Amino acid sequence: MSRRDAERLAQRGWFGVGLDCGECGLAIQDSLIVWRTREYPVIYSVDPEGPAMQAGLQRGDRLFKIDGLSLVTPEGQKHFGGVKPGQTVRWTYVRDGQQRVARSTARRRPDALGRYATSVARLREDLDRRRAELETSSKSFDSERAMRDVNRVMQQLDQVMDDSRAPEALSGDQRLRYSGSVGDADVEVRGVANVVVSRDPATGELIITTSEATVRVKPGLKDKVRRR
Known part of the structure; x- marks a missing residue:
């Protein structure tokens, strides 16, 4: 997995569940995150105090739909893969043979992978802000200073993306x-x-x-x- 793909995955919404569904998992397809599965996933672990636990989801629950979209359809898999932090979704699941519904709000990942993505996102925001200032510059605006700031942020961003310590950050919290x-x-x-x-x-x-x-x-x- 490339660092840029890892960044995309880290910025995805986190629910705090482990899913068992045979050959399944997240993938990058046409620059989009997609959840691929051939069967409906079963929750095998729930992180304490995570969004899923707070929504009432439990180990052994089988997930069938997200916001009314089946998880074994391309539409449902794209929707699941594209969930962002702060986004609330409606889960349709089965427990003890009964269909139920739960709502949970995704969060940003709390581990090293999430912190890595947050650092990159902040640098990108800083870079975009300085570029916008350049585009709207006037005579009284110090364009040379702005350009130096942009170059500084770009160097910081490159360092984060290429730093040899990045892989360690991606695997730090187990x-x-x-x-x-x-x-x-x-x-x-x-x-x-x-x-x-x-x-x-x-x-x-x-x-x-x-x-x-x-x-x-x-x-x-x-x-x-x-x-x-």
Whole structure:
């Protein structure tokens, strides 16, 4: 995943849930964030004090719609992927065989990935402001000073995007994404980016999918990692 794609994902609204839906997850398509899935996702974890928990969503709930759009349709997947911080959505879900509705307001990510995106966004705003001042400059306006300020902000932005420490920031806070058992082994998955955990009913394998790897955990066998 490129840093620019990571920035887009970090600026997406956060609900504080982990979703289990087999082969699914966020993707960049035509510069847009899209949630891809072939089946309706089941909530396997809920962050304490997160938007989902405050809306009453629980582990085991199966999500079917967002704002009336099915999550297995292109329209619903684009809508889910494009949610911004501060945006309120209506979830249609099923619990214990009964259909229910909950409303939750997305937030900005609270982890290192979110802080990274916030820093970049502030620099972009500063750059846009200085450029606007240049466009409306008059004789009394110090255009040379404004240009120096613009160059300074651009250098700061480039440093944030290219700094070798950026990858560390993207993986600094390891939030709990999954906790369970495979055979006699206890399995815990942590990470800041999108992590999808599913189970193969035929083999009993636990499948952990991230942006960089797919991990298949077999009961009684060593973990196998297949790089993508």
